[in-house]
Amino acid sequence: MCVIKQFAFSNNNPKIRQTALDLFYAEAQHLAALGKHPQIPELLAYFDIEGQPYLVQQFIDGEDLPQELATVGTFNQAKIRELLLSLLPVLDFLHHQSPPVIHRDIKPANIIRRRNDGKLVLVDFGAAKQATQTMLAKTRTVIGIYSLGVTCIYLLTQVSPFDLFDLSQDAWVWRDYLVDNPVDEWLGKVLDKMIANALGQRYQSATAVRAALENNYPSATLD
Numbered sequence: 001m002c003v004i005k006q007f008a009f010s011n012n013n014p015k016i017r018q019t020a021l022d023l024f025y026a027e028a029q030h031l032a033a034l035g036k037h038p039q040i041p042e043l044l045a046y047f048d049i050e051g052q053p054y055l056v057q058q059f060i061d062g063e064d065l066p067q068e069l070a071t072v073g074t075f076n077q078a079k080i081r082e083l084l085l086s087l088l089p090v091l092d093f094l095h096h097q098s099p100p101v102i103h104r105d106i107k108p109a110n111i112i113r114r115r116n117d118g119k120l121v122l123v124d125f126g127a128a129k130q131a132t133q134t135m136l137a138k139t140r141t142v143i144g145i146y147s148l149g150v151t152c153i154y155l156l157t158q159v160s161p162f163d164l165f166d167l168s169q170d171a172w173v174w175r176d177y178l179v180d181n182p183v184d185e186w187l188g189k190v191l192d193k194m195i196a197n198a199l200g201q202r203y204q205s206a207t208a209v210r211a212a213l214e215n216n217y218p219s220a221t222l223d
Helices: 014-032 065-072 077-095 133-139 145-157 185-194 206-215
Strands: 002-006 043-049 052-058 062-064 111-114 120-122
Touching: 014 043, 014 052, 062 065, 065 111, 065 145, 077 120, 077 145, 077 185, 077 206, 145 185, 185 206
Parallel strands: none
Antiparallel strands: 002 052, 043 052, 062 111, 111 120
């Protein structure tokens, strides 16, 4: 089984469409050249029919995280830690490609728990983009780690991220929305650093986040 994705153009200008098609092929070729990773769907084919581009990807049998939320409810801190330790190596793998690959749409709907082994799989690489090392350094993981952090605070609260940020305070207030779901201060600090407003205050790599989770993990507090 596979997933076939058709990409729609928002502009009918022939030159703009051709530029978009060229970009599609360039980035699809790079995705096809990725080394295989067990938590990333394999790109099986890419092509266009009369200028309409398509991607064919491996089908992942399982539930996405919104479906899991509907079934089992809000994630506790143990499940959040498990999610991070599972997906951070995937981001690290992508960011160490040559050139690096940035997944620009990390959200609960694009994370599937595979049915046969329970592993989390990051899907929907149609929005993925190549990045130079300079670009990756300048953004300081603004894409990827940040969105994974926002995903975590949503899973802890089931509240839209737009409501978890207080514009008047210019700060995240996700702790205010925890309902009978305590988060220890050490994990809260990790999440806060992942979603910090200032780029320089965020973790500089997926490896750094993973190290913070492992080094500060008080095993007796997570259940």
